[in-house]
Amino acid sequence: MEMNQKFTAETFPHNPEKATEEGKNKFLAFWLFLGGETVLFASLFGTFLALRNSTAGGASASEMFEPKLVFIATMLLLTSSLTSVYAMYHMKNFEHKKMMLWLGITLLLGLGFLLLEIYEFKHYMHEFEFTMKSSAFGSAFYTLVGTHGAHVFVGLLWITTLMLRNAGRGLNLYNAPKFYVASLYWHFIDVVWIFIFTVVYLMGMVG
């Protein structure tokens, strides 16, 4: 099938993300990238676990972290994972407008998460003088959680650009794999967050 062919709901393929050779390649290569990202985050998690008690006399995890803030952030990101599933559901059904709507909601939830994280970092810096330089725990914490936050930021830019670029085009086999891969990336961000809230925050509160 041609990449720029016009489709109707009847003719749109069952799995549009893998209907062209380019789509298939994109799909495979993206999972390879995710395998690499897993290793990147594992090394940051390993560093954090090794250094999480090296507070250099400064604030410790159990003094700083509060369940409320982390819980709200977790719910925002988890829900945004579901809304991007909804977006892909509508993509497969060839409903361009509905897909855009759910992607928009995903973006808003992601933005909420990011703003909450910026507030949180500022709070730690001002209330506890806990910074990247204050202790080894600080360096490990901000590197791990900050790298995840940077991924959220990139995801927001990516999905926004995709939506703007394809707003007037409608769905075809050229952009369907792009949307699909972006939603995979968004789920991966949520996967990493599951381990951040468990290992960094909840285990930090336990002490």
Added chain:
Amino acid sequence: MGTNTNSHQGHNQVELKYHRRKHAEEMKQQVISFLFMIVLTLASFAAVIYREHMDSYFTVPFILLLAVVQLIFQLYYFMHMKNKGHSTTSFFLYSGLTVAIITLLTFLTLIWL
């Protein structure tokens, strides 16, 4: 010619209905796995908030286990790894995970010394 096109369209309509039903079924499974993930998250937070009432050796392994279950839901349902055509992607991801686990073990054993 005319009848041919009609029957072709009829066939497409049947196929469209079939695909939409398949998509809706998958969506339903995904909503259920989302609800499970919410419950698991609540259980994790509850285990930490009420940790005084529990054995201290219980809380950390318990929340780690819940995180792994959530990971499986994300990968297999939200990221479609349960669907056909994911053998190479599984290979990529599990290769990454293997290196990841070795890395974690290395960093954790380094600090024992």
